[in-house]
Amino acid sequence: MLIIRPIRSSDYDALYQIAVESGHGFTSLPVNEELLRNKIKRVEESFVKQLDKPFDEGYLMVLEDTETGEVVGTCGLEAAVGMVDAFYHYRLGTEVYHSEQIDVRNEVETLTLCHDYTGSAELCTLFLRESYRKNNNGRMLSRSRFLFLAQHAARFGETVIAEMRGESDAEGNSPFYSWLQQHFLGIGFVQADYLSGLGQKAFMAEMMPKNAVYVCLLPEEAQKVIGEVHRNTRPALNLLQAEGFRCRGYVDIFDGGPTVECNINDIRSVKESRLLTVNIGEMPASTTGYIISNTLLADYRATSADLLVSDETDEVTISAELAAGLMVAQGEQIRVLAL
Structure with missing residues (x-):
């Protein structure tokens, strides 16, 4: 039988292996012993915590094959993001330039750094080992979180979001990130993503562009991937869209992947x-x-x-x-x- 349950300290070795297998772009599980052990400790505390409203709790669960005792997957929920560490996104917007004198009107797309999702709940850390990607196991693992949300809604923010992995190659290079690296951050995508996963985000506030970025000035390769998902993430996006999740114009600051959202009470599986x-x-x-x-x-x-x-x-x-x-x-x- 495959059983989903809260993670516990004895699952550390399995979680570390999943962090290794998940590869680049899986920010919520960096390959770092201290962080992974602290994550498990935080989750164990969250599951027994008495609270009046959500703050910074995390609910990470594992999928266990009870016949072998092997942990073969993970799925997670964050109660309210950005309450302790800053939670950055780019907000897509439009600036309009119009001159009656020369009879020209232009609409220019912009990217503005923001914290608009602070306090939202987040679907995260979904991973299933390849040999178990069959028999609707992935669908069960992902959608099981909606039952948890339905049962314990008071422990989560009203808006539920999910960050979709953006385009990157096998080495972890992101077309969207390359311009940011060249002109602002000066470090590679994998390193920046890793530091973000560690919670070491001070460099973002210090080095990210403070003003709106004009999309038309980015390299064509970067423009093309804004709001696009990694090919391996397309099934997960399709599932969330069927649940009522929609992109409202927010993308990841590193790879440009879309963030989708839905009110907790409007999620189809929560209602049904x-x-x-x-x-x-x-x-x-x-x-x-x-x-x-x-x-x-x-x-x-x-x-x-x-x-x-x-x-x-x-x-x-x-x-x-x-x-x-x-x-x-x-x-x-x-x-x-x-x-």
């Missing part, structure tokens, strides 16, 4: 998920797959299975094995979402 009361017994035959989670926090568990769910009742029968995996007992509730 249902709470059902558990009956433990022999599961009726069904060919309809569901993502299933318990309603707990520190002991959160999620998985997928074929269930017989009816609109006529708020009860569902699950097997004893499935109930044990989800850590639920007879008469307790689970949250379900059609896969």
